[in-house]
Amino acid sequence: MIRDLTLNDFGCLKEVFYNSFSEDEAPLTYDVITKIICTKAQPPSLCLGYEEGDKLVGAVAFSPIYFEDNPQMSAYILAPLAVHIVHQKKGIATKLIDKSKEKLSDLGVDVLLVYGDPNYYGRYGFNVELAKQFIPPYPLEYEFGWQAMMLNSKDIKKDIYKFSCVKALSDASLW
Template sequence: MNLLPYNPDDTDEIQQLFTRVFSDSEGETEGQVIGNLVYNLMSGTKTQDLYGFVAIENEIIIGSIFFSPLTFKSKDNAFLLSPVAIDTSHQGKGIGQKLINYGINHLKEKGVELIFTYGDPMFYSKVGFSLISEKTIKAPHALTHPEGWLGQSLVDDEIKPITGTSYCVNAFNKSEYW
């Protein structure tokens, strides 16, 4: 298996991966929603504002993750990890963790200080994320499941509070994702 930055030429294959994986786990409607989100993220986000990574096996993309800026008035260098998909037949083998760690190391080399995500605490805690109170860091929209707001610092042992609102890229700027 190879871990690599994504190639924009693979947009269709990546969108299909997310659609298939989320359809398998959450139902066809959710699969379409996440597939469209990924397409909008790849096609509507400035190249310099999007870091995507893929896991490839036998020339087929079996996993993908994306990081996009989470901005604050304070100018803290932060990114949002979302979404993540590993082909259903390859889940449970540690591929997601390897891919996330690969991406985090890449962002760390680029000087990124903070990474946040909104998801399953049991999964993301395996790669260094911990619960973040919205009193510490406010999410871009009201959270349906506050227990899923997670973060990690790439420069300190703890995340220091940041006052004010956070802002995400356009693709995520819909309350339905939060």
């Protein structure tokens, strides 16, 4: 079952993130998702969890980004995504991403962004070429991992769009 995440999920989220990421990455990614859940962004962030039985085993967060020169465009960034290692390879991440795309599309969001493995996120429709039009707030350590996708047919031309993020992602070390 997919449901919205709340402050009450922090203990379960810690177990998911510390059993999904390396010892170095787990505290950082767990910190990001808890901060995003706590943030009262406008428009609001989308944080979903996947339960198997009554146990939370996966989570994803999409937070809004803000364009300096085009406030009419609506976009979100996926960060982070985690599935407990015992539950990986069961399609849980796919279900979380697909449900998120559906919800964000229904809200009229134009663009989704992600910073991660192109081989992994490419299967969900993210691509590197489109992402070149979106300039993140910090230099990227791995430029090949920057990806974007359109959720609708909005014409964004070939313009370049600079943006800022919610506070939880406003840390150069995450980029």
